[in-house]
Amino acid sequence: MQQPTANDPCAYKIQSDTRFYPFFKDAIGAIDGSHIHTAPPAEFRDSYRNRKGAVTQNCLFTCSFDMHFNYVLTGWEGSASDARVYEDARANGLEIPPGKYLLADAGYALGDGLLTPYRGHRYHLREWGRVGLR
Amino acid sequence: MGSGGSPVSCLGLFTGYDMKQYDRPRNKEELFNLRHACLRNVIERIFGVLKRRFRILLVAPAFNLSVQSRIPVALSALHNFIREHDTEEEYAKLYAMGKRNAADIAEEDDSNLPNANLDEDQTSVALRDQIAQQMWVDYQKVLAERGMVYETEVELEVEDGEHEDGGDGDGGED
Numbered sequence: 001m002q003q004p005t006a007n008d009p010c011a012y013k014i015q016s017d018t019r020f021y022p023f024f025k026d027a028i029g030a031i032d033g034s035h036i037h038t039a040p041p042a043e044f045r046d047s048y049r050n051r052k053g054a055v056t057q058n059c060l061f062t063c064s065f066d067m068h069f070n071y072v073l074t075g076w077e078g079s080a081s082d083a084r085v086y087e088d089a090r091a092n093g094l095e096i097p098p099g100k101y102l103l104a105d106a107g108y109a110l111g112d113g114l115l116t117p118y119r120g121h122r123y124h125l126r127e128w129g130r131v132g133l134r
Numbered sequence: 135m136g137s138g139g140s141p142v143s144c145l146g147l148f149t150g151y152d153m154k155q156y157d158r159p160r161n162k163e164e165l166f167n168l169r170h171a172c173l174r175n176v177i178e179r180i181f182g183v184l185k186r187r188f189r190i191l192l193v194a195p196a197f198n199l200s201v202q203s204r205i206p207v208a209l210s211a212l213h214n215f216i217r218e219h220d221t222e223e224e225y226a227k228l229y230a231m232g233k234r235n236a237a238d239i240a241e242e243d244d245s246n247l248p249n250a251n252l253d254e255d256q257t258s259v260a261l262r263d264q265i266a267q268q269m270w271v272d273y274q275k276v277l278a279e280r281g282m283v284y285e286t287e288v289e290l291e292v293e294d295g296e297h298e299d300g301g302d303g304d305g306g307e308d
Contacts, residue, residue, distance in 0.1 A: 001211055013176075018272075019169050023265050030177035038202050039194035055194065059206050063180045065173070067228070068217055069210040075203035103174040111255030115262060117170050118163040125159050125168045127273070128282070 003062075003070050004028040006097035013065040019127070024103075027115065029070055031062040031102040033082040036074075050078035060085045062094070062102055082107040086114075162270035166262070169269065179232035184213055186231055 014020040014027060035056035040048045048055045056078035062071040073089045086094075086108060096102060096113030104114040159165035185191050188209045195202060220228065 001214060014173070018276075020173055023169070023269050023272075024173060027173065030174045032174075032177045032181070034181050036191055036206055037194040038199070039196060040199055057203060061177065061181070061210065063177055065176050066217075067176060067180050067183070067225070068214050069180070072207045072210045074206050075199075103170060103177075105174065109254060110262065111258035115170070115258070117167040118262075118266075121163045121167050122157070125157050125164060127158065127165075127168065128280075 001069055001071065003095050004064065004097070004100070006100065011065040026100050027065075027103055028096070028100045029062050029064045029102050031060070031086070031104045031108070031114065033058050033060050033085055033107070035059075035078055038078070044077075047077045047079050054078065058082070058085050060089050083109055159273075162266040165269055165273055166266035179229060180213075182232035183228055184209060187213070 008028065009015075010021070010025050011027070014024050035050050035052075035054065036059050038048060038055060038057040040055065045055055048057065050056050050058065057074060058076040058078050058080050060071075060073040060076075060082070061069060063069050071089070071094050073085060073092065073094070076085045076088070090112065101113050101115040104116050106117055106119050108114050108116050110116045159168055184206075190205060191209065195205070197205075217225075217228075
Protein backbone atom coordinates (compact mmCIF):
# COMPACT_ATOMS: atom_id res chain seq x y z
CA MET A 1 0.00 0.00 0.00
CA GLN A 2 1.51 3.28 -1.10
CA GLN A 3 1.00 6.74 0.28
CA PRO A 4 1.01 9.82 -1.92
CA THR A 5 4.12 12.00 -1.99
CA ALA A 6 4.59 15.73 -2.44
CA ASN A 7 5.59 15.24 -6.08
CA ASP A 8 2.61 13.24 -7.25
CA PRO A 9 0.67 14.99 -10.00
CA CYS A 10 -2.82 16.24 -9.25
CA ALA A 11 -5.40 13.45 -9.54
CA TYR A 12 -7.08 13.10 -12.93
CA LYS A 13 -10.51 13.23 -11.31
CA ILE A 14 -9.73 16.72 -10.03
CA GLN A 15 -7.70 18.01 -12.93
CA SER A 16 -10.32 17.06 -15.49
CA ASP A 17 -13.23 18.77 -13.77
CA THR A 18 -13.64 22.54 -13.51
CA ARG A 19 -15.82 22.11 -10.43
CA PHE A 20 -12.75 20.79 -8.62
CA TYR A 21 -9.78 22.30 -10.39
CA PRO A 22 -7.89 24.37 -9.36
CA PHE A 23 -9.70 24.64 -6.04
CA PHE A 24 -8.88 21.18 -4.72
CA LYS A 25 -5.56 20.81 -6.55
CA ASP A 26 -3.74 19.95 -3.29
CA ALA A 27 -6.15 17.22 -2.23
CA ILE A 28 -4.38 13.86 -2.22
CA GLY A 29 -7.33 11.68 -1.25
CA ALA A 30 -10.15 11.13 1.19
CA ILE A 31 -10.23 9.78 4.72
CA ASP A 32 -12.89 8.26 6.93
CA GLY A 33 -13.45 5.80 9.72
CA SER A 34 -15.53 2.69 9.24
CA HIS A 35 -16.92 0.55 12.01
CA ILE A 36 -16.33 -3.14 11.42
CA HIS A 37 -18.02 -5.73 13.59
CA THR A 38 -15.69 -7.47 15.94
CA ALA A 39 -15.86 -10.10 18.68
CA PRO A 40 -13.64 -9.14 21.62
CA PRO A 41 -13.32 -11.19 24.82
CA ALA A 42 -16.26 -10.52 27.12
CA GLU A 43 -14.32 -8.36 29.57
CA PHE A 44 -13.47 -5.84 26.82
CA ARG A 45 -16.81 -5.84 25.13
CA ASP A 46 -18.07 -2.56 26.57
CA SER A 47 -15.18 -0.51 25.30
CA TYR A 48 -15.79 -1.90 21.79
CA ARG A 49 -19.37 -0.68 21.80
CA ASN A 50 -19.77 2.29 19.44
CA ARG A 51 -22.25 5.11 19.91
CA LYS A 52 -24.85 3.15 17.95
CA GLY A 53 -24.55 0.26 20.40
CA ALA A 54 -22.81 -2.20 18.06
CA VAL A 55 -19.61 -4.01 19.06
CA THR A 56 -17.04 -2.87 16.52
CA GLN A 57 -13.49 -1.84 15.85
CA ASN A 58 -13.12 1.67 14.49
CA CYS A 59 -10.92 1.38 11.39
CA LEU A 60 -9.42 4.36 9.64
CA PHE A 61 -8.88 4.32 5.89
CA THR A 62 -7.51 6.77 3.38
CA CYS A 63 -7.92 6.32 -0.35
CA SER A 64 -6.95 8.00 -3.60
CA PHE A 65 -9.48 9.47 -6.02
CA ASP A 66 -9.02 6.47 -8.30
CA MET A 67 -10.14 4.01 -5.62
CA HIS A 68 -6.91 2.68 -4.18
CA PHE A 69 -6.43 2.40 -0.46
CA ASN A 70 -3.40 4.35 0.71
CA TYR A 71 -3.42 3.79 4.45
CA VAL A 72 -5.31 1.62 6.94
CA LEU A 73 -5.26 1.63 10.72
CA THR A 74 -7.33 -0.99 12.53
CA GLY A 75 -7.81 -2.29 16.03
CA TRP A 76 -9.22 0.74 17.80
CA GLU A 77 -12.22 0.07 20.01
CA GLY A 78 -15.57 1.09 18.58
CA SER A 79 -15.97 3.65 21.34
CA ALA A 80 -12.95 5.64 20.08
CA SER A 81 -13.83 8.76 18.08
CA ASP A 82 -12.63 9.23 14.52
CA ALA A 83 -10.60 12.21 15.67
CA ARG A 84 -8.82 10.10 18.29
CA VAL A 85 -8.00 7.36 15.81
CA TYR A 86 -6.67 9.99 13.41
CA GLU A 87 -4.30 11.30 16.06
CA ASP A 88 -2.94 7.81 16.48
CA ALA A 89 -2.62 7.32 12.73
CA ARG A 90 -0.56 10.51 12.45
CA ALA A 91 1.76 9.13 15.12
CA ASN A 92 1.91 5.79 13.29
CA GLY A 93 2.89 6.39 9.74
CA LEU A 94 0.03 8.32 8.11
CA GLU A 95 1.90 10.86 6.02
CA ILE A 96 0.48 13.99 4.47
CA PRO A 97 3.08 16.09 2.65
CA PRO A 98 3.20 19.77 3.71
CA GLY A 99 0.70 21.88 1.77
CA LYS A 100 -1.39 18.83 0.87
CA TYR A 101 -4.53 17.56 2.54
CA LEU A 102 -7.09 14.79 2.71
CA LEU A 103 -10.82 15.45 2.46
CA ALA A 104 -12.55 14.50 5.70
CA ASP A 105 -16.08 14.76 7.04
CA ALA A 106 -17.24 16.95 9.90
CA GLY A 107 -16.30 14.35 12.50
CA TYR A 108 -12.68 15.47 12.12
CA ALA A 109 -11.00 18.70 13.09
CA LEU A 110 -10.02 21.10 10.32
CA GLY A 111 -6.24 21.32 10.04
CA ASP A 112 -3.24 18.99 10.41
CA GLY A 113 -3.60 17.83 6.85
CA LEU A 114 -7.38 17.57 6.82
CA LEU A 115 -9.88 19.71 4.95
CA THR A 116 -13.39 19.42 6.39
CA PRO A 117 -16.74 20.91 5.37
CA TYR A 118 -18.30 23.96 7.00
CA ARG A 119 -20.55 22.83 9.78
CA GLY A 120 -24.18 23.76 10.02
CA HIS A 121 -24.90 24.27 6.33
CA ARG A 122 -27.54 22.64 4.16
CA TYR A 123 -26.88 19.74 1.89
CA HIS A 124 -29.05 18.04 -0.77
CA LEU A 125 -28.06 20.69 -3.26
CA ARG A 126 -27.37 20.64 -6.97
CA GLU A 127 -25.20 23.12 -8.78
CA TRP A 128 -27.67 23.76 -11.58
CA GLY A 129 -30.90 23.43 -9.71
CA ARG A 130 -33.74 25.87 -9.74
CA VAL A 131 -33.48 28.49 -7.14
CA GLY A 132 -35.80 30.94 -5.45
CA LEU A 133 -38.77 28.57 -5.45
CA ARG A 134 -38.82 27.84 -1.78
CA MET B 135 -53.24 2.28 -3.55
CA GLY B 136 -55.33 5.36 -3.19
CA SER B 137 -57.57 6.88 -5.81
CA GLY B 138 -55.66 10.11 -5.98
CA GLY B 139 -53.30 9.04 -8.76
CA SER B 140 -54.21 11.84 -11.12
CA PRO B 141 -51.40 13.33 -13.16
CA VAL B 142 -51.87 16.64 -11.42
CA SER B 143 -51.28 15.34 -7.93
CA CYS B 144 -48.34 13.25 -9.12
CA LEU B 145 -46.84 16.28 -10.68
CA GLY B 146 -47.46 18.35 -7.59
CA LEU B 147 -45.80 15.78 -5.41
CA PHE B 148 -42.92 15.38 -7.78
CA THR B 149 -42.13 19.05 -8.18
CA GLY B 150 -42.35 19.52 -4.44
CA TYR B 151 -39.70 16.85 -4.06
CA ASP B 152 -37.66 18.30 -6.88
CA MET B 153 -37.58 21.75 -5.40
CA LYS B 154 -36.15 20.38 -2.23
CA GLN B 155 -33.65 18.11 -3.97
CA TYR B 156 -32.47 20.54 -6.58
CA ASP B 157 -31.85 23.63 -4.56
CA ARG B 158 -28.83 25.49 -5.71
CA PRO B 159 -26.12 26.58 -3.28
CA ARG B 160 -26.81 30.06 -1.95
CA ASN B 161 -23.42 30.99 -0.59
CA LYS B 162 -19.80 30.00 -0.69
CA GLU B 163 -20.11 27.66 2.28
CA GLU B 164 -22.88 25.64 0.66
CA LEU B 165 -21.05 25.48 -2.65
CA PHE B 166 -17.85 24.40 -0.97
CA ASN B 167 -19.64 21.71 1.02
CA LEU B 168 -21.38 20.41 -2.07
CA ARG B 169 -18.22 20.02 -4.12
CA HIS B 170 -16.26 18.77 -1.15
CA ALA B 171 -18.87 16.06 -0.53
CA CYS B 172 -18.90 15.16 -4.21
CA LEU B 173 -15.18 14.52 -4.21
CA ARG B 174 -15.01 12.98 -0.73
CA ASN B 175 -17.67 10.53 -1.82
CA VAL B 176 -14.92 8.25 -3.19
CA ILE B 177 -14.26 6.97 0.32
CA GLU B 178 -17.93 6.05 0.75
CA ARG B 179 -17.74 4.25 -2.57
CA ILE B 180 -14.66 2.32 -1.68
CA PHE B 181 -16.19 1.22 1.65
CA GLY B 182 -19.28 0.14 -0.26
CA VAL B 183 -17.15 -1.93 -2.62
CA LEU B 184 -15.09 -3.46 0.16
CA LYS B 185 -18.08 -4.53 2.23
CA ARG B 186 -19.98 -5.91 -0.75
CA ARG B 187 -17.03 -7.80 -2.07
CA PHE B 188 -15.76 -9.24 1.19
CA ARG B 189 -18.72 -10.35 3.26
CA ILE B 190 -16.50 -11.36 6.15
CA LEU B 191 -16.42 -7.66 7.04
CA LEU B 192 -20.10 -7.80 7.89
CA VAL B 193 -19.74 -10.42 10.60
CA ALA B 194 -17.51 -10.71 13.63
CA PRO B 195 -15.33 -13.76 12.96
CA ALA B 196 -14.28 -15.90 15.89
CA PHE B 197 -10.56 -15.29 15.67
CA ASN B 198 -8.50 -13.61 18.32
CA LEU B 199 -8.44 -9.84 18.30
CA SER B 200 -5.09 -9.39 16.62
CA VAL B 201 -6.22 -11.53 13.69
CA GLN B 202 -9.54 -9.70 13.54
CA SER B 203 -7.76 -6.38 13.32
CA ARG B 204 -5.60 -7.60 10.43
CA ILE B 205 -8.51 -8.73 8.28
CA PRO B 206 -9.52 -5.25 7.03
CA VAL B 207 -5.86 -4.47 6.27
CA ALA B 208 -5.42 -7.63 4.22
CA LEU B 209 -8.66 -7.09 2.34
CA SER B 210 -7.77 -3.48 1.51
CA ALA B 211 -4.50 -4.69 0.03
CA LEU B 212 -6.39 -7.32 -1.93
CA HIS B 213 -8.76 -4.64 -3.14
CA ASN B 214 -5.80 -2.62 -4.43
CA PHE B 215 -4.41 -5.66 -6.21
CA ILE B 216 -7.72 -6.29 -7.94
CA ARG B 217 -8.00 -2.61 -8.80
CA GLU B 218 -4.58 -2.73 -10.48
CA HIS B 219 -5.82 -5.42 -12.80
CA ASP B 220 -9.25 -3.97 -13.49
CA THR B 221 -10.26 -3.01 -16.97
CA GLU B 222 -12.09 0.30 -17.33
CA GLU B 223 -15.30 -1.60 -17.72
CA GLU B 224 -14.75 -3.53 -14.54
CA TYR B 225 -13.88 -0.33 -12.80
CA ALA B 226 -17.16 1.23 -13.84
CA LYS B 227 -18.97 -1.81 -12.49
CA LEU B 228 -16.98 -1.60 -9.30
CA TYR B 229 -17.81 2.05 -8.94
CA ALA B 230 -21.51 1.38 -9.36
CA MET B 231 -21.31 -1.45 -6.85
CA GLY B 232 -19.98 0.96 -4.27
CA LYS B 233 -23.08 3.10 -4.34
CA ARG B 234 -24.49 2.95 -0.88
CA ASN B 235 -28.06 3.40 0.17
CA ALA B 236 -29.25 6.21 2.39
CA ALA B 237 -29.32 3.97 5.46
CA ASP B 238 -25.66 3.02 5.06
CA ILE B 239 -24.66 6.62 4.76
CA ALA B 240 -26.81 7.78 7.67
CA GLU B 241 -25.21 5.03 9.73
CA GLU B 242 -21.84 6.66 9.41
CA ASP B 243 -22.86 10.27 9.06
CA ASP B 244 -20.89 12.35 11.52
CA SER B 245 -22.08 15.75 10.43
CA ASN B 246 -24.31 16.17 13.46
CA LEU B 247 -21.79 15.16 16.07
CA PRO B 248 -21.08 17.74 18.70
CA ASN B 249 -17.58 18.96 18.00
CA ALA B 250 -16.88 21.39 20.79
CA ASN B 251 -13.63 19.54 21.33
CA LEU B 252 -12.49 19.86 17.73
CA ASP B 253 -10.36 22.92 17.47
CA GLU B 254 -9.68 24.31 14.05
CA ASP B 255 -6.33 25.80 13.25
CA GLN B 256 -6.50 29.30 11.88
CA THR B 257 -4.29 28.73 8.84
CA SER B 258 -6.62 26.00 7.66
CA VAL B 259 -9.70 28.09 8.37
CA ALA B 260 -8.21 30.79 6.15
CA LEU B 261 -7.29 28.27 3.45
CA ARG B 262 -10.81 26.85 3.38
CA ASP B 263 -12.32 30.33 3.20
CA GLN B 264 -10.02 31.22 0.36
CA ILE B 265 -10.89 28.09 -1.61
CA ALA B 266 -14.59 28.62 -0.99
CA GLN B 267 -14.42 32.25 -2.06
CA GLN B 268 -12.57 31.44 -5.32
CA MET B 269 -15.10 28.74 -6.05
CA TRP B 270 -17.98 31.06 -5.42
CA VAL B 271 -16.63 33.77 -7.71
CA ASP B 272 -16.01 31.20 -10.44
CA TYR B 273 -19.47 29.71 -9.96
CA GLN B 274 -21.14 33.10 -10.39
CA LYS B 275 -19.21 33.58 -13.61
CA VAL B 276 -20.33 30.24 -15.00
CA LEU B 277 -23.92 30.87 -13.96
CA ALA B 278 -23.85 34.23 -15.69
CA GLU B 279 -22.40 32.65 -18.86
CA ARG B 280 -25.26 30.20 -18.87
CA GLY B 281 -27.67 33.07 -18.44
CA MET B 282 -28.99 31.70 -15.19
CA VAL B 283 -30.27 33.96 -12.49
CA TYR B 284 -28.85 33.58 -9.08
CA GLU B 285 -29.46 34.96 -5.66
CA THR B 286 -26.55 35.99 -3.55
CA GLU B 287 -26.05 36.20 0.12
CA VAL B 288 -22.47 37.18 -0.30
CA GLU B 289 -21.56 40.42 -1.97
CA LEU B 290 -19.53 39.66 -5.04
CA GLU B 291 -16.20 41.30 -5.09
CA VAL B 292 -15.26 42.06 -8.66
CA GLU B 293 -11.66 41.10 -9.18
CA ASP B 294 -9.61 43.61 -11.13
CA GLY B 295 -12.76 44.73 -12.90
CA GLU B 296 -12.40 44.80 -16.63
CA HIS B 297 -14.45 47.89 -17.35
CA GLU B 298 -14.63 48.61 -21.02
CA ASP B 299 -17.33 51.21 -20.95
CA GLY B 300 -19.03 51.55 -24.27
CA GLY B 301 -15.99 51.07 -26.40
CA ASP B 302 -16.11 47.31 -26.94
CA GLY B 303 -16.17 45.75 -30.33
CA ASP B 304 -14.35 48.32 -32.40
CA GLY B 305 -10.72 47.89 -31.52
CA GLY B 306 -8.95 49.90 -34.19
CA GLU B 307 -5.43 49.64 -32.94
CA ASP B 308 -2.15 49.47 -34.83
